[in-house]
Each structure stands twice: as structure tokens, then as C-alpha cells.
Amino acid sequence: MTISRRAFLRTTAGGLATAFVTGSGSPQDTKPEAAPPPRLSVEAAPTNLLPQDTLFLTWQRDPTTTITAQWIGPEKADATVRVIPPTGDEWKTAKVEFRPWPKTDLKVHRAEVTGLAPGTEYLLQIGKGPELFRFRTMPAKATDTFQWVSGGDCGTNAHAIANNILAAKQEPHFALISGDLGYDNGTSAKTALAFVQNYARHMVDPKGRLIPLVTCLGNHEVRGGYNGKRGDATFYLPLFDGLYKDTTYAALDFGDYLSLVLLDTGHVAKIAGEQTDWLEGVLKEREDRPHLFVTNHVPAYPSYRVPEGGPVSGKPGTGEANRQHWCPLFERHGVDVVLEHHDHTFKRTHPLKGGLRDKYGVPYLGDGSWGQLRAPIAAEKRPYLAAVAKAYHMTVHRLEGEARYHVALEESGRVADVYGTHGKRPAKRG
Ligand SMILES: [Fe+2]
Ligand SMILES: [Fe+2]
Known part of the structure; x- marks a missing residue:
């Protein structure tokens, strides 16, 4: 079921004013120029990090x-x-x-x-x-309302820091950042370190609690971007291989109520083959989970890049392999929402089945503008797009029993979009 923005405002007690902290009337708190610069760099202080x-x-x-x-x-x-x-x-x-x-x-x-x-x-x-x-720690059951934040494509600039500060104010239980964290490209320790320093400094909630970080791999973590080896994710895997021990894709289960399935869009693991086989099994096991999210970096339904391959370039379109191998599995096995990025815009698709609008379909939210920005293609030009904006943003996901609210907050604290999903899509309709 899809919930309109108006219905969301009605059903959430007190509306957005109490649901989300948008700067407490002090927008200057979140302005880029008010944010402190990144701390130490490797060159400046390689040995005195605390x-x-x-x-x-x-x-x-x-x-x-x-x-x-x-x-x-x-x-x-x-x-x-x-x-x-x-x-x-x-x-x-x-x-x-x-x-x-x-x-x-x-x-x-x-x-x-x-x-x-x-x-x-x-x-x-x-x-x-x-x-x-x-x-x-996360709650044992999803009986209580709780929220977490997601986004992608951060970098280490003032916009990324401002969105860190805004995200932390929401008191999220965790942050999910799906690729292109610092833009170290597998070559710059200084950049990779600056991202972590910014996270450590700013991703602390108003009650002083550290906000755990979950990530998946993006092209800018890997030398060459695509088709790399594990060693090409030079700085990323030594930090995150607790979860990505043997493969660069994984599932993280929160008790029996929430699962995040984290995928690699061809940076180290190929989309087709082993990863897709694994994905099918993982989704089958979880298709009745009350909240089943998938996340990946390169979008199946891009808001900026071109989805179709060109006879001139001879290259596949952006997201073509996702759409061929993964989207049918998402549709068939109870995936509630897909979070995808890489295009540096705000976007939300319609619920989609086979690429077409379908009320029983899967919505795709993105598109990676935590700290990077491009102008999206107009929604009218791509029928799968429901909403787009050129805005630095991250999204707050608020889970209330069976209901899910996805609120895209711009860097200034302005609400860019409110979208709701409820319960499970009918399984195996694909
Ligand atoms: Fe990016
Ligand atoms: Fe990217």
C-alpha cells in the first residue's frame, strides 16, 4: 500500500514537526559554512591520531x-x-x-x-x-517506532558534513551508506581517513550516542571502479570485511523483523552468476520478513545516467544488469524497498514491476547526494521516476509496526519528499 504525503502527515502524531528534527529553527546549524572542516590528515599527523x-x-x-x-x-x-x-x-x-x-x-x-x-x-x-x-543495541522486536538514515555518495566536503550533522540530529539507530563514501578511489588514504574522521566526529546523536555505520561497496572505493579484486578496495575492505569476510555482498538480519541485503554492483563481484544465485537464496529465506530492504550502489533505475546501452558506445546502459538479474528477484521475493545511489540526485521511482508502474511493484529510492550533486533528468522524460530533485539529501526511514515512512531531508532540513509503504507486497506475483 502506498501512503500519500497528506496521509503521512495525518497519521504521524504531530506531523513532521515532531517526527523529524530539521534544524530546530536554526538553519544556520546545518549550513555548510557553519560546519567545521575535516580534522587531521595522514600527511599532517600520521602518528598522533587518538x-x-x-x-x-x-x-x-x-x-x-x-x-x-x-x-x-x-x-x-x-x-x-x-x-x-x-x-x-x-x-x-x-x-x-x-x-x-x-x-x-x-x-x-x-x-x-x-x-x-x-x-x-x-x-x-x-x-x-x-x-x-x-x-x-537495536530493539528485540519492531514493536516500537524507530528510525535510521540512509544515503550514498558522501565525500568529505562541507555538504557531506552538513548532512552528517542533520542525520545525527534525527537520533537514528544506525546509518546505511551505500557506496562512494569518501571517494578514496582505492588510492588515497588521506581521503579515506578524512571520511572516517568526519563520521566519528559528527555522527553522534544529541544524547551523545555513537551511530553505528553499515555500508556497501561503491565504485569510488575500488581502484578502477569496476571488476576489481578485493585488494583493489584498498582502504574499504580492511574496515568493513567483518561483514564482507568472503564476499563483497552480505545480508544483515536485525532479530526477525528487519533485514538489509547489501549488494556489490560489479565493483569486485560480478552482478550475474554467483552473487545473483546467492541473492535468490537469501531473499527466499527472508521473503516474509516484516521489513526487507535491499541496497546497492549503481542504480537499476538511474535518474541521471542513461539506462539503455548505446549502439555507438557498445556499452550496456546504467543498471541494465541489475534490471536483468536482480529486479525480478526483488519483485518475486518480498523486497519492500530498494535503496540505490551513484547518480548524485534525489530520486524516487514509482513502485515498479518489469520496469513499469505497478501498485504491487518495488519502489527504488536514491540517488546518492549526501555530499555530491548533479541535476536529474526530468521525471516526465523517464516514466519510472515519480520524483526527482537537485538537492543534497539523506533519507530518514521511520518504521512504525508494519508501516514504513521514507522522508528525504535536504541539507537545509527541508523535507524533499515523504513516501510511505505498508505491510508486505503480495509474494510471488512476479
Ligand atoms: Fe558517486
Ligand atoms: Fe558511484
Whole structure:
């Protein structure tokens, strides 16, 4: 079921004013010029990074009971990470593993703590401190309303920072960034580090809680962009291979209520073949999940690039392989929403089946303008597009029982779009 913007405003108590923090009447808070510049660079300070300069949280398995802490910096041998429950007793301690971060003297430090209580706030300490960091586990069930943010194509400029600040104000349970994080191209440690520093600095919510980061691979994480080897994702995989251990695609299950299926649009793994076979199995197992999201970097339904291949270029169109191999599976196996980026616009498609508008179809939200921008093609020129805008943005996903609200917020805090989905699409109609 599709919910109109008006219905959304009606059904959400208090409307958007209470649902989303759009700058608290102080738009200057989110203006690019008000945002602080990125911190340290490799060249400026290769050895004096403190863990808190790059500390971010992520997940390797169920976010209701685990957390993974990571930071980049000089080797901290024999470090431990302690997680302190609200009662203050029974600290959980995890050993920190570390390994080189390529092309630098820095190390990636990683510690995973398991066996946590769902829906609980904790404190986290590295070694003997001095700082204590706050975080929370995901709720056990989707009975409570909660929200998270998504986007893609960030970079390290002032717009990316402004959207970080705006995203953090929404108190999201996590952020999903689907490709083109810092634009390191697999070659610039300085850029990759700046992205992580910005994230560590700004993706902290108003209550002081760190916002865990989930990502998938984009072309700008990989040397050459496409058809690379794992080693070509020079800086990305050493940070995210906790989830992408053997493959550059993965599924992350949040209890039994939410799944994110994270795909690789040909940067390291080919779209057709093994990845598609894996995808079919993964979606079949999850088709009744109350909230089933897929995300990938290159869009099946682009808002800027050309979807059809050209006889002159001899190259396939943008998203052609997605549409051939993946979209039929999305339609058949209960995928609620696809999040895709790479084109640097705001876009929302109609619900689509076989590329055509269909009320039982799958909507595609994107198109990657957290910190990068292009002018989209007019929606009238591409019948699959429902809404487009040239706007830096990220999207807040608010889950309320069976209802999902997807609110695209522009960098200024202005609401660019509100879209709602509800319940499951009828399965196996494809
Ligand atoms: Fe991009
Ligand atoms: Fe891209």
C-alpha cells in the first residue's frame, strides 16, 4: 500500500514537526559554512591520531545483541574494549585485533562484543579511557517506532558534513551508506581517513550516542571502479570485511523483523552468476520478513545516467544488469524497498514491476547526494521516476509496526519528499 504525503502527515502524531528534527529553527546549524572542516590528515599527523578521532561502531552480525568498535591509528597492542551495562556491573571485555591499513603506518583496530541485551544503552571504553562512549543495541522486536538514515555518495566536503550533522540530529539507530563514501578511489588514504574522521566526529546523536555505520561497496572505493579484486578496495575492505569476510555482498538480519541485503554492483563481484544465485537464496529465506530492504550502489533505475546501452558506445546502459538479474528477484521475493545511489540526485521511482508502474511493484529510492550533486533528468522524460530533485539529501526511514515512512531531508532540513509503504507486497506475483 502506498501512503500519500497528506496521509503521512495525518497519521504521524504531530506531523513532521515532531517526527523529524530539521534544524530546530536554526538553519544556520546545518549550513555548510557553519560546519567545521575535516580534522587531521595522514600527511599532517600520521602518528598522533587518538582512537576517538576515528572511532566508529558497526556490525558483523545481529545488531540486537552485538556491537563492533573500530578505529584507525597507531598500533595499540594489548588494547581491550570494555562495554559497561547500565547496571555498572558485569563488564564485557573484548580483545582488540589490529592489522595494517594499507599505504600508511596506521592500523585498523577492531573489537566485537557479543551477548548484549537488545534495546539497551551501554557505555564503551577503550583500554583505560579516559573517554566513555555511549551506544545502544537495536530493539528485540519492531514493536516500537524507530528510525535510521540512509544515503550514498558522501565525500568529505562541507555538504557531506552538513548532512552528517542533520542525520545525527534525527537520533537514528544506525546509518546505511551505500557506496562512494569518501571517494578514496582505492588510492588515497588521506581521503579515506578524512571520511572516517568526519563520521566519528559528527555522527553522534544529541544524547551523545555513537551511530553505528553499515555500508556497501561503491565504485569510488575500488581502484578502477569496476571488476576489481578485493585488494583493489584498498582502504574499504580492511574496515568493513567483518561483514564482507568472503564476499563483497552480505545480508544483515536485525532479530526477525528487519533485514538489509547489501549488494556489490560489479565493483569486485560480478552482478550475474554467483552473487545473483546467492541473492535468490537469501531473499527466499527472508521473503516474509516484516521489513526487507535491499541496497546497492549503481542504480537499476538511474535518474541521471542513461539506462539503455548505446549502439555507438557498445556499452550496456546504467543498471541494465541489475534490471536483468536482480529486479525480478526483488519483485518475486518480498523486497519492500530498494535503496540505490551513484547518480548524485534525489530520486524516487514509482513502485515498479518489469520496469513499469505497478501498485504491487518495488519502489527504488536514491540517488546518492549526501555530499555530491548533479541535476536529474526530468521525471516526465523517464516514466519510472515519480520524483526527482537537485538537492543534497539523506533519507530518514521511520518504521512504525508494519508501516514504513521514507522522508528525504535536504541539507537545509527541508523535507524533499515523504513516501510511505505498508505491510508486505503480495509474494510471488512476479
Ligand atoms: Fe558517486
Ligand atoms: Fe558511484
